[in-house]
Amino acid sequence: METDRRLFATESIGGRAVYRLHAVTVAAGILLVLYYRATHVPAAGEGRAAWLGMLAAELWYSAYWVITQSVRWSPVSRRPFRDRLTARYGEKLPCVDIFVCTADPHSEPPSLVISTTLSLMAYDYPAEKLSVYLSDDGGSILTFYAMWEASSFAKHWIPFCKRYNIEPRSPAAYFSESDGLQDLCTPKEWSFIKDMYDEMTERIDTAVMSGKIPEEIKANHKGFNEWNLEISSKDHQPIVQILIDGKDQNAVDNEGNVLPTLVYMAREKRREHHHNFKAGAMNALIRVSSVISNSPIIMNVDCDMYSNNKDTIRDSLCFFLDEEMGHKIGFVQYPQNYNNMTKNNIYGNSLEVLNKVELRGLDSVGGPLYIGTGCFHRREILCGKRFTIDYKEDWNGGIKDKIQENIYEIEEKAKSLATCTYENDTQWGDEIGVKYGCPVEDVITGLAIHCRGWESVCNSPTRPAFLGIGPTTLAQTLLQHKRWSEGNFSIFLSKYCPFLFGHEKIGLRHQMGYCIYGLWAPNSLATLYYVTIPSLALLKGTPLFPEITSPWIAPFIYVFFVKNMYSLYEALSCGETLKGWWNGQRMWVVKRITSYLFGVLDTLRKLLGLSQMTFVISPKVSDEDASKRYEQEIMEFGSPTQEYVIIATIALLNLVCLVGGLRHIMTGGWNVLFNVLPAQIFLCEMLVLTNIPFYEAMFLRKDRGRIPFSVTLASIGFVVLTILVEVLVPIV
Numbered sequence: 001m002e003t004d005r006r007l008f009a010t011e012s013i014g015g016r017a018v019y020r021l022h023a024v025t026v027a028a029g030i031l032l033v034l035y036y037r038a039t040h041v042p043a044a045g046e047g048r049a050a051w052l053g054m055l056a057a058e059l060w061y062s063a064y065w066v067i068t069q070s071v072r073w074s075p076v077s078r079r080p081f082r083d084r085l086t087a088r089y090g091e092k093l094p095c096v097d098i099f100v101c102t103a104d105p106h107s108e109p110p111s112l113v114i115s116t117t118l119s120l121m122a123y124d125y126p127a128e129k130l131s132v133y134l135s136d137d138g139g140s141i142l143t144f145y146a147m148w149e150a151s152s153f154a155k156h157w158i159p160f161c162k163r164y165n166i167e168p169r170s171p172a173a174y175f176s177e178s179d180g181l182q183d184l185c186t187p188k189e190w191s192f193i194k195d196m197y198d199e200m201t202e203r204i205d206t207a208v209m210s211g212k213i214p215e216e217i218k219a220n221h222k223g224f225n226e227w228n229l230e231i232s233s234k235d236h237q238p239i240v241q242i243l244i245d246g247k248d249q250n251a252v253d254n255e256g257n258v259l260p261t262l263v264y265m266a267r268e269k270r271r272e273h274h275h276n277f278k279a280g281a282m283n284a285l286i287r288v289s290s291v292i293s294n295s296p297i298i299m300n301v302d303c304d305m306y307s308n309n310k311d312t313i314r315d316s317l318c319f320f321l322d323e324e325m326g327h328k329i330g331f332v333q334y335p336q337n338y339n340n341m342t343k344n345n346i347y348g349n350s351l352e353v354l355n356k357v358e359l360r361g362l363d364s365v366g367g368p369l370y371i372g373t374g375c376f377h378r379r380e381i382l383c384g385k386r387f388t389i390d391y392k393e394d395w396n397g398g399i400k401d402k403i404q405e406n407i408y409e410i411e412e413k414a415k416s417l418a419t420c421t422y423e424n425d426t427q428w429g430d431e432i433g434v435k436y437g438c439p440v441e442d443v444i445t446g447l448a449i450h451c452r453g454w455e456s457v458c459n460s461p462t463r464p465a466f467l468g469i470g471p472t473t474l475a476q477t478l479l480q481h482k483r484w485s486e487g488n489f490s491i492f493l494s495k496y497c498p499f500l501f502g503h504e505k506i507g508l509r510h511q512m513g514y515c516i517y518g519l520w521a522p523n524s525l526a527t528l529y530y531v532t533i534p535s536l537a538l539l540k541g542t543p544l545f546p547e548i549t550s551p552w553i554a555p556f557i558y559v560f561f562v563k564n565m566y567s568l569y570e571a572l573s574c575g576e577t578l579k580g581w582w583n584g585q586r587m588w589v590v591k592r593i594t595s596y597l598f599g600v601l602d603t604l605r606k607l608l609g610l611s612q613m614t615f616v617i618s619p620k621v622s623d624e625d626a627s628k629r630y631e632q633e634i635m636e637f638g639s640p641t642q643e644y645v646i647i648a649t650i651a652l653l654n655l656v657c658l659v660g661g662l663r664h665i666m667t668g669g670w671n672v673l674f675n676v677l678p679a680q681i682f683l684c685e686m687l688v689l690t691n692i693p694f695y696e697a698m699f700l701r702k703d704r705g706r707i708p709f710s711v712t713l714a715s716i717g718f719v720v721l722t723i724l725v726e727v728l729v730p731i732v
């Protein structure tokens with residue numbers, strides 16, 4: 001009976017023996033490599049500087065490797081017992097507020113936003129306890145209109161979902177997956193609801209295309225009056241519209257059941273006030289919801305992350321309501337999964353290893369990071385509460401306790417909480433709510449929560465809880481990673497550096513876990529060095545590794561192979577393909593020499609006060625031609641960017657160095673090449689192999705997504721320049 005009390009189980013993840021064997025031997029190998037480097041520095045003039053650079057890069061890699069192992073030692077997975085929750089609490093469950101953020105009706109189409117919203121409204125959870133809030137940072141009447149449409153479609157959609165117990169509950173996802181041949185409902189019923197949905201989306205898409213809402217529609221809801229002629233996305237009054245008021249007896253679906261509360265909010269925007277991006281939106285939502293439903297649990301998702309699993313709320317509550325551990329848990333994070341990944345993960349965006357290995361590993365050392373989406377928080381904790389050993393949550397707060405206030409009064413009160421000036425001279429954005437000033441506001445907020453004594457857990461059900469839209473072009477991928485690496489690096493360099501801020505507050509391994517991401521960006525420097533200097537040295541004939549006959553080559557080979565084999569094993573065991581792993585390796589190099597490099601440079605510029613923080617939204621739509629290439633897993637370049645110049649230059653440089661290196665056969669014979677330089681030939685060759693898609697994109701492809709000619713030309717120029725410089729002022 002004892003065990004039945006628990007609402008969730010913690011299980012350790014297998015395969016640790018293999019892992020630990022690999023880790024211990026690789027660590028030994030690394031020590032030998034470093035020892036060799038430090039004791040065999042060549043004389044000046046024989047490549048000493050280049051050798052010392054190798055030492056520095058390898059020292060960095062070693063330290064970083066140790067950091068990434070912090071979370072791999074004893075990962076855990078969690079299993080909630082939903083049935084026990086239901087048996088114990090019945091429908092006496094806490095109220096839950098759900099926040100959705102959107103920012104721009106063009107890169108985040110309103111029809112997508114409402115599909116997400118509808119999927120959340122249709123959770124298997126008592127509707128009277130559920131409130132869904134949308135924050136629209138685009139302040140767009142188009143998004144409001146879509147929400148208004150959703151509020152009436154919900155009356156058909158929610159009962160349909162519940163009656164037939166369908167999954168997923170995002171209409172867009174459901175109709176694209178199901179072909180109407182399901183035996184759960186009559187074909188007539190299915191077509192009825194599908195037509196209704198199609199017609200609604202068409203009306204919305206037409207409105208978005210024309211940018212206007214027909215007058216007769218506007219007459220249907222007072223909310224449309226908020227948009228007068230002067231209003232723009234960067235300059236408008238606060239707007240709060242309760243589209244469905246859960247307390248209203250008349251707000252029922254077509255079967256007479258209560259509907260969840262649905263609220264549209266566009267916080268005030270004025271040009272002279274900084275709005276703090278998504279963090280600002282989240283904080284406004286926390287306040288606005290406090291006067292409408294004030295639920296003790298807050299869940300937030302991005303507008304493209306629909307709910308793919310109807311049980312997620314109940315699953316999450318198993319953690320918070322667990323009698324033994326629940327009081328320590330500050331938030332429950334779900335992994336970020338995408339529904340638009342191709343089989344072989346061409347841009348390395350599937351985050352499988354991060355989700356399945358790193359998040360679970362973090363879970364065993366204090367808790368996963370808050371990653372900004374798919375996360376359940378206790379409201380109190382988001383508002384700054386510290387952990388105390390006798391902490392006990394009052395689960396009765398929320399919608400049902402509210403006295404019946406006039407809906408207009410509530411809206412007015414809510415608006416006053418969403419103004420630009422509300423936060424002046426308050427702790428909002430610092431001690432209260434989501435923190436400001438960082439492009440990964442979520443990570444820094446989660447860190448502060450951990451440092452206030454709370455733990456977090458990662459729940460990763462077999463049927464993913466949320467599915468979003470991942471980047472589908474190289475440019476989008478690099479952009480997202482620039483924001484992430486820059487954000488995490490700026491945390492590392494700030495007073496929130498996990499080693500300082502977390503000192504004595506969270507465990508060492510937890511601090512290191514945070515630094516896996518904090519140090520993504522500076523990895524770029526070591527990588528840039530490693531993909532250029534050994535190759536240039538090969539061209540010149542300067543050895544930078546032990547000879548093949550020297551026993552010292554062994555640790556180099558061991559570390560290289562075993563580390564990579566383990567990474568392959570990890571990827572395969574997370575469900576990736578061999579090719580997917582290979583593509584992922586390419587993307588690591590590419591991200592490091594572009595996104596992460598710019599991440600370092602921009603972080604430094606910000607530290608020097610030369611630039612301001614930005615948040616470039618990832619587009620959720622792409623053109624047809626490009627989507628086709630994405631599905632065929634052909635890399636997309638298109639218009640020229642500096643990133644592409646770097647990628648093309650490094651690719652070409654390595655090709656030239658490999659070919660040029662082979663000329664040593666002429667002068668020194670096979671002996672020189674294969675005894676003295678084998679490691680460099682191998683390294684250079686591996687780089688050339690991974691870079692094959694780039695050569696194709698430069699020289700062979702004819703489609704619109706190829707590398708633009710100007711980029712190829714520039715990269716040829718840079719390669720020539722590099723080699724000239726190398727001849728004139730040798731660096732290696």
Ligand SMILES: O=c1ccn([C@@H]2O[C@H](COP(=O)(O)OP(=O)(O)O[C@H]3O[C@H](CO)[C@@H](O)[C@H](O)[C@H]3O)[C@@H](O)[C@H]2O)c(=O)[nH]1
Pocket residue numbers: 101102103104108135137276277278281301302303304336371372373439440441442480483484487615616617618619
């Ligand atoms: O001024 C802004 C900018 C963005 N957003 C919203 O923030 C979300 C995330 O933006 P997106 O461009 O999709 O970024 P991603 O790179 O996909 O987001 C990941 O990384 C972000 C931090 O960089 C986290 O906040 C996200 O939760 C996480 O999914 C979206 O819903 C946006 O609508 C706003 O509400 N206001």
Ligand SMILES: [Mn+2]
Pocket residue numbers: 302304468469618
């Ligand atoms: Mn996104």
